[in-house]
Amino acid sequence: MTETPGLEQPSLDQSPYANSDAARNAKLPQGLKSSPSIPNPNYPHLGFNPTPGTTDTVRDLHKKLSTCAKTLEDTHELVTKLMEGSYWKGDAAVAFREQLEGGPLQLNLKNAARSIRKAARQLARWEGELDDFQRRAKKLEEEAKAAQDAVDAAKGHADTAKSNPDLDGKGNRQDEAKKSLTKANTAMEEAQAELDKIIGRAKSLAEEHEEKAQYRARKIRGATDKLAPQEPGWLDELGEWFTENLPDILSFTAGVIGLVALFVATGGTAAAVLLLAAAALSASALTMRLSDSEVLASLKDGFLNGELDSDFWGNLVSVGGDILGAVPGVAAVGIGVRGTMSALRASEEAVTLGRVMTTLGTKTMSEAKAIAGLGNTTLDLVVRGASNSAKVGEVVEITSASLGVVTAGYGLVSSAVDALDNDGAKDSSTGIDGARSILDGGALIDLAQYVF
Known part of the structure; x- marks a missing residue:
């Protein structure tokens, strides 16, 4: 494409001073x-x-x-x-x-x-x-x-x-x-x-x-x-696609784990392990998104300059979803660290690295079990008045998680299949995920009450 004034890529100064000052x-x-x-x-x-x-x-x-x-x-x-x-x-x-x-x-x-x-x-x-x-x-x-x-x-x-x-x-x-x-x-x-x-x-x-x-x-x-279509080998295409979409892959995997937890884990160790695994994946996805200069620039333009386009809403919902997924695990680890320090200070035994790690693991797992069993204030409000609110709440929660997996999966598939790469579908997915984030965000209220 022809270069546009003001959008040129930086180039070395070709003046007589370039030899001495080119790098600077x-x-x-x-x-x-x-x-x-x-x-x-x-x-x-x-x-x-x-x-x-x-x-x-x-x-x-x-x-x-x-x-x-x-x-x-x-x-x-x-x-x-x-x-x-x-x-x-x-x-x-x-x-x-x-x-x-x-x-x-x-x-x-x-x-x-x-x-x-x-x-x-x-x-x-x-x-x-x-x-x-x-x-x-x-x-x-x-x-x-x-x-x-x-x-x-x-x-x-x-x-x-x-x-x-x-x-x-x-x-x-x-x-x-x-x-x-x-x-x-x-x-x-x-x-x-x-x-x-x-x-x-x-x-x-x-x-x-x-x-x-x-x-x-x-x-x-x-x-x-x-x-300008390129024709790399399928292995190169797969590697490039995986690298470009790694944050979305991590978020999708975290969503699948969360959905599995709703079906097979009603509490105990299994629920805690799944919660920590999903949180770790969400935290990794969040870190990668926030290290992407284009994501940061899009969010900055939206908040500071009012450029509320599809990219802004998509990035905002993705970052918000990763935060919601990471917070429970971060809270479990944080409370586990606090409990470990208190236990070690109260103990008269010698402190070793093995003892620290064992105590931290036990405390973190215990807190993860407790957090996995917390409720969701927003969900409670949604199903309030239903004849069987517990059952209805379970259906709503499973439906919300399933929609999250579907929209995340569609996003990944559409990034690989041109025929599905549709702005309207992306905007619809963003809207669905935004509504889900509001619903899921109610769990943070219960988590905050538990932590503080």
């Missing part, structure tokens, strides 16, 4: 890469352009991509009608369908249209963000100009104070001259500090611009993955 320069935001000796007509007082890019170019590219996506969508619709036989009949139509039947044309058209549409949406968002960045940069340039004028004026006063002949004299006139010089120097230092502060804010803006540009570039690359 490569880490800088785009707006800070230029050599200080290169004039910047748009930001002469800042000395650099903190927000490179052209909104007109981004807008033009967005329009072209949107038009391209519309053309592909129309073509896909036409080919679909031709293949169904409702739009074109006769021997030529039959020959046409025979040539295309079983081929990748329809799927490729659908994927290409969808990918380009996604890329166009990211460009539209970048246009608005870039415009806001540049508006802020212009305001900083205006502030820097005023600050530079103040520095120049203060420097002029200081130079005048330095040239005062009374400085070489004696008595009160010399004292007054020295006071004037000190005051002028202080004013000049304060004016320079204010200018430095503004330039520092401009550098922070350049870093913010770079971070957002890289985020949008990653989203565009992700949107256009299907435009």
